[in-house]
Amino acid sequence: MAEEVRIIEDKATPIKKEWEEYARKGNWTVKGYEMVRALSGPGRIEDGEEEDFMVIYRPHGVLYRHSYGLVSKFFKGLIDKTLYGTKCPVCNTVYCPPRVHCWNPKCRVAETEWIELPLRGKVHTFSVMLFSADAFLEMLPFVLAYVQINGADTALPIQVVTAPTDIFVGQKVRIKFRENRKGDLMDIYAVPVKGQTTPEDSCLHRNNRDIEHLNRDLENTYAFLNKRFGIKKAEVERRWKAK
Numbered sequence: 001m002a003e004e005v006r007i008i009e010d011k012a013t014p015i016k017k018e019w020e021e022y023a024r025k026g027n028w029t030v031k032g033y034e035m036v037r038a039l040s041g042p043g044r045i046e047d048g049e050e051e052d053f054m055v056i057y058r059p060h061g062v063l064y065r066h067s068y069g070l071v072s073k074f075f076k077g078l079i080d081k082t083l084y085g086t087k088c089p090v091c092n093t094v095y096c097p098p099r100v101h102c103w104n105p106k107c108r109v110a111e112t113e114w115i116e117l118p119l120r121g122k123v124h125t126f127s128v129m130l131f132s133a134d135a136f137l138e139m140l141p142f143v144l145a146y147v148q149i150n151g152a153d154t155a156l157p158i159q160v161v162t163a164p165t166d167i168f169v170g171q172k173v174r175i176k177f178r179e180n181r182k183g184d185l186m187d188i189y190a191v192p193v194k195g196q197t198t199p200e201d202s203c204l205h206r207n208n209r210d211i212e213h214l215n216r217d218l219e220n221t222y223a224f225l226n227k228r229f230g231i232k233k234a235e236v237e238r239r240w241k242a243k
Contacts, residue, residue: 019063026061033057068183070100073114078187081177083119085152086112096152119175121149121156121190128164128214130221138229141221141236143167147190149175160190163240164218165211167192168202 034055041048068075074097077084085096090107096117102110126145129136136142141164146155160173173190181187198205205211225231 016063019061023061023063026059028058028060030056030058071098074098075183078177078185079181079183081181083117083149083175083188084114085117085149087115088112094152095154096149096156097154117152118150120193121147121152121173121175123160123167123169123171123173124148124155125169126160126167128167130217131224138225138231140225141218145190147173147175157185158188158190159186160192161240162192163237165204165214166198168198168204170199171196 034057036053036055037050038053039045039048040051040053074084083096084098085094086098086100087094088102088104088107088110089112090110091102091104093102093104094115094117095102095112098114099112102112124146126143129140129142129144131137132140139159143160143162143164145158145160145167147158147160148155158175160167160171172193174193175188175190178187178189200206204214222233222236225236226233
């Protein structure tokens with residue numbers, strides 16, 4: 001018989017009380033509908049003919065429950081403001097995010113060891129996010145980067161809080177912890193180390209046209225934020241300065 005699971009720290013009971021009832025309500029059944037009239041047809045929208053469409057409202061709610069398993073120490077470390085990685089005792093490869101076993105075939109799935117890592121790193125690659133899933137819309141625009149933590153051989157996906165036009169590959173960053181931490185990667189973010197010079201061969205900066213295109217697309221994002229949430233451009237820019 002499997003050993004009984006013992007709860008040694010409970011931060012979930014209030015959440016379960018609040019969300020389990022909501023999840024039961026969101027059962028995919030149709031709760032309401034609208035009849036709308038809109039243009040339809042091949043070609044350009046403005047050349048279409050008006051048709052009647054039925055739009056249904058079908059709520060969906062779910063409370064997920066899953067375990068971080070043998071990498072739980074990493075996520076608990078984020079709550080405790082400590083960054084952990086794992087190290088292979090055979091080939092000395094350091095993983096962050098952590099791996100329980102080394103993926104080097106020569107190490108024959110060696111079990112790794114936990115080590116504490118410094119809160120420093122450098123940008124390995126990045127994307128400027130001008131649109132996103134609902135959960136991150138109000139954070140737009142933001143930089144999502146893969147950061148190689150100092151001493152690690154792999155890269156960690158993390159938000160870099162900086163103006164999208166200032167990011168570059170190789171940029172040195174400091175890792176910081178958000179005030180309200182809950183045990184996922186959004187508990188941490190990175191900020192550039194001050195005093196760095198953008199390299200001439202930066203993929204974003206070596207062609208002025210690329211910066212012009214990015215600034216144009218940023219303006220579209222600012223307009224969306226203002227229309228959807230009432231968030232002004234100046235408010236977005238203050239986020240990058242108050243880091």
